[in-house]
Amino acid sequence: MPGDVDDPAAPSGGNTYDRRVCQGLPGAGWQVHEHTVAGSWPQPGEAARAELARRLASLADGTVVLLDGLVACGVPDIVVPEAERLRPAVLVHLPLGDETGLAPFLASGLDARERRTLRAVPAVVATSGWAARRLVDHHGLAPGRVHVAAPGADTAPLASGTDGVTxxxxxxxxxxxxxxxxxxxxxxAVADLPWSCVCVGSLHQDPEYVARIRELVETHDLGDRLHLVGPRAGAELDASYAAADLLVLTSYAETYGMVVTEALARGVPVLATAVDGVPEAVGRASDGRVPGLLVPSDDPAAFPAALRRWFGEPYLRRRLKASARHRRAALEGWEMTSRSLAGVLEQLRQEPRRTA
Structure with a gap:
């Protein structure tokens, strides 16, 4: 696992996923030994590379190993030779080349290294059906080697919200x-509406981008209405969800979107860009309706238009909230994620040993 998996200053869906499956796999019949490797993954320095190589070399032949893709996919020169004697599965949270803002040459290099790694290992685990299809199509992987273990969600008390809207x-x-x-x-664009917005999340991963956001907030004179509060966890994060009337997400790429199901687990509807795995996470309620509004990612007018609908159409709000509550009742827990992963690992364990 990446070395920052338990860093409270760097919470992420991938880190949460890793921690929850490490906690859940013993209940699914697996003895888990964690190995964290600190480094600037997926482009590690020499010390991190040497530590990963040492950790893998210390494992007995035939050991079943679950590797986080952020660590494994950028270093095929280390992982591929070990794949001949170990039984590795690589868990891909986000294809390396899909990270937004990468220089083209860097994205291309990461993409090529990821392809080499994933083609060499006997099993790949994706966190959504969309992500699995993407990996198969993009890297030319055999579909039977790519498995899905979607993130779970912990059902929480229904959010009380504020006035139900703002x-x-x-x-x-x-x-x-x-x-x-x-x-x-x-x-x-909807500053005439009576909204307030709290943005919860790490502020240290890209300081230049954070500075850009703060400048935009100041330029639009939104400082008293839009607040960047940094990372929150535990009771603090629960309180943030409990006070929410609507989750908003403007991502360019999401293999799944765990915050979507975290909101729905509290009956909070969603307004999000319809990218990648987000529609899969939003899903449908038992009545067949979508518990949120999904808008095109490439249309700048779509998000503010959806916000105006949220504020201006009481019937729409009631329907979305009802659908979110229905969807809440159908969400799978993390036990299902662990069982899905356990099935993949068991299949690896029973496969005949490969020879070089």
């Missing part, structure tokens, strides 16, 4: 991929 909540690290600049612009 409190917006964004939960995402402040990075170009999460697109908070689009959120600021959308909110500026």
């Amino acid at each position: 409190r917006l909540l964004c939960v995402a690290a402040v990075t170009p991929r999460k697109g908070q600049h689009r959120l600021v612009e959308a909110l500026a």
